[in-house]
Amino acid sequence: MAMLRRLALAFFLSCFSCSVPSLASSDDFLQCLAKKIPSELVYKQSSSDFTDVLVSSIRFPNFFTNTTVRPLCIVTPTDAGHVQAAVLCGRRNGVRLRVRSGGHDYEGLSYRSVRPEVFGVVDLAKLRSISVNESESTAWVNSGATIGELYYAIGKNNSELAFPAGECPTLGVGGHFSGGGVGMLMRKYGLSSDNVVDAKLVNAKGELLDRAGMGEDHFWAIRGGGGQSFGIVLSWKIQLLHVPPTVAVFSISKTLDQGAVDIVTRWQVVGPSLPDDLTMRVKVQGQEAMFLAVYLGTCSSLVATMGREFPELNMTSADCRSMTYLESTALSFTTLANIGTPEEVLLNRTSGLDISVEGKSDYVRRPISRAAWNDIFSWFKKNGSGLIMLEPHGGFIGSVPNATTPYPHRDGVLYVIQYLVFWPGANGAAPQTWLHDFYDFMGQHVTADPREAYVNFRDLDIGQNAVVDDVSTFESGQVWGERYFMGNFRRLAEVKAQVDPTDYFRNEQTTPPLLHRRN
Incomplete structure (x- = not known):
């Protein structure tokens, strides 16, 4: 606790010691961009289309509020030279850049800042070949x-x-x-x-x-x-x-009365140990569990495999559909009721601002008990909009050494949990409170020391960087970084020190450079 208090104090003090570009440097930055990048690719806050471009890839309207710190401008490059120019202009004038591709960052850090600062956004939507x-x-x-x-x-x-x-x-x-x-x-x-x-x-x-x-x-x-x-x-x-010319898919729902608790409890062992041609994830929402699978083979073979490996689900040939792998991706594995959805739905990039989302994540290395699953299902009686997705590991991903890439959640991981809660509009106090309380409850059932998390389900509640002398501190980064990257975090910080020692590419949860003066 003493360490956490020291880090909190450092973070508080850093808010007053960060270097903030002056109005003059911001103007110089915009003038630099104007010289190097076509004007139609740069949207300043004063531009009539600025808000439309900003909103174009915002997936979570709770971040589109007056409390969100918005970018000084949005650069929409069409070639590498535009990106290089934006970086050089930013470095020269003390303006950092954030980078957005799809806008799915759960904390919106690709287009907003939590702290007061002047920054630009490089939106890569036009670089999509x-x-x-x-x-x-x-x-x-x-x-x-x-x-x-x-x-x-x-x-x-x-x-x-x-x-x-x-x-x-x-x-x-x-x-x-x-x-x-x-x-x-x-x-x-x-x-x-x-x-x-x-x-x-x-x-x-x-x-x-x-x-x-x-x-x-x-x-x-x-x-x-x-x-x-x-x-x-x-x-x-x-x-x-x-992949084979056709794959087999199914989605099977089980209510509590149909034995959902027992089947999910059993899935925790079966899902990660199935043949690696078969992936079966689980969505738990309300008082039912939906089992969603794709198999790189035929329906007849899938029925036989399920009968042998997971008879508790009682999967039959009537549950199975055969289609190309591309067709299966168009279903998004939510329900087979959408069979016939045109593949062109995959090309739709639009999203509305009517539903807000918050998410968190956990990893499970030991099966959660049946009694605990009874308790977990009871949480969904309190909030009908909340859900969890269970994604099985095992197979090839579990055979790769943890340090092969920065993603370390491999050997011994049964599955990753994604927690999601939805609400209309921007005011989600009640569902967010439910999510945080549920996440706290789940702490006793998931990994610990560290409580692992998936960086693609970014979560600022697990920690934020403190900035001292205009550089994020390694110590503050460890608080969240070792949960995302475990033993790989130090190596990431060492690479950061080699390639970006001044911490130019920075947000509230970017890897800090491991500089010798911080050891």
């Missing part, structure tokens, strides 16, 4: 593309090629890959970041580098070390992977 090389089974994808667009481009090029990534089609490639990339193929092929073979980024000096130019330590850090810490990644070369 995808080039598939079928002969090499590779693709180059720009960070501004969405996961849905990537799935569509791959599947339309060759229905027997795929890429392991998330279920939400509007996720931006840049942020998703930067944090790891959990998804329905990870038990077979690993995370998104496990399958990145090259990248192009603009570093803190404004240089454009590929894998060879940045070096292996830097390349290691960007593949799971969290967005915005190590530069602006413009594009990724990914290894595409083979």
Whole structure:
């Protein structure tokens, strides 16, 4: 507790010692951009389209309020040179940049600041090209593309090629890959970041580098070390992977009266140990659990496997549907009632500002008891809008050494929990209180020392950087960093010290540089 109080005091004092650009330097920054980037690609706060561009990728309207610190301007580059110019102008005039691809950061840190500061946003939405090389089974994808667009481009090029990534089609490639990339193929092929073979980024000096130019330590850090810490990644070369011409999917709901508690309790052991061709996640909401699966095989084989491995679910051939992998991604694995959804839905980038969301995460390494699951289900009687998603690990992802990439939650992990709560509009005091109380309750059932968390489900409640002498402190970063990255956090901080020692790429939860003077 004494350590936490010292860190809290350091954070409080840092709010008064941070370097804030003057009005003159802000003007100089905008003038610098005007000289180097076409005016139609830069939106100042005074621009008539500024709000529309800002809102274009805001997924959580609770961050679109008067209390949110908004950017000085938004740069929408169409080539690498524009990004380099923005970095050089920012460095020269003391204005930091935040980077947005899909806008799914759970804390909105890609386009807003929690603390008073002057900053610009580089919005990569116009950098979204995808080039598939079928002969090499590779693709180059720009960070501004969405996961849905990537799935569509791959599947339309060759229905027997795929890429392991998330279920939400509007996720931006840049942020998703930067944090790891959990998804329905990870038990077979690993995370998104496990399958990145090259990248192009603009570093803190404004240089454009590929894998060879940045070096292996830097390349290691960007593949799971969290967005915005190590530069602006413009594009990724990914290894595409083979799937059969058709896959089998099912979604089966079980209520409490149908034995949901017993089946979820059993799933904790079965889900991570199934053949790696089969991934079955669970959504718990209200008084039921929905089991959602994709299998790289036929329905007949899936029925046999489920009968052998998980008879408690009572899955039959009537529950199964066969389709291409691309068609399965268009369903988003929520319900088979949406079969027939056109694949073009994956290309939809729009979202409304009518529903707000807050999320948290946990990892489970020991099965939660049946009695505890009874208690967990009782929480959902208190709030019908809350839910949890259970994503199984095991398979290939569990066989990869923890230090291979910054994502460390591998060996021994049964599953990751994503907690979500929804509410209309921006005022969500009651559902947010429910979420925080439920998360506190779950602490006794999940990992501890540290209580692990997934960086792509960013959560400022677990800690924020303190800034001293205009650099984030390593000690404050450890509080949250070791929960996201565990034993890999120190190496990330060492890489940060090599590639960005002045902490130019910074937000409230970017990796701080491990400088010798802080040891």
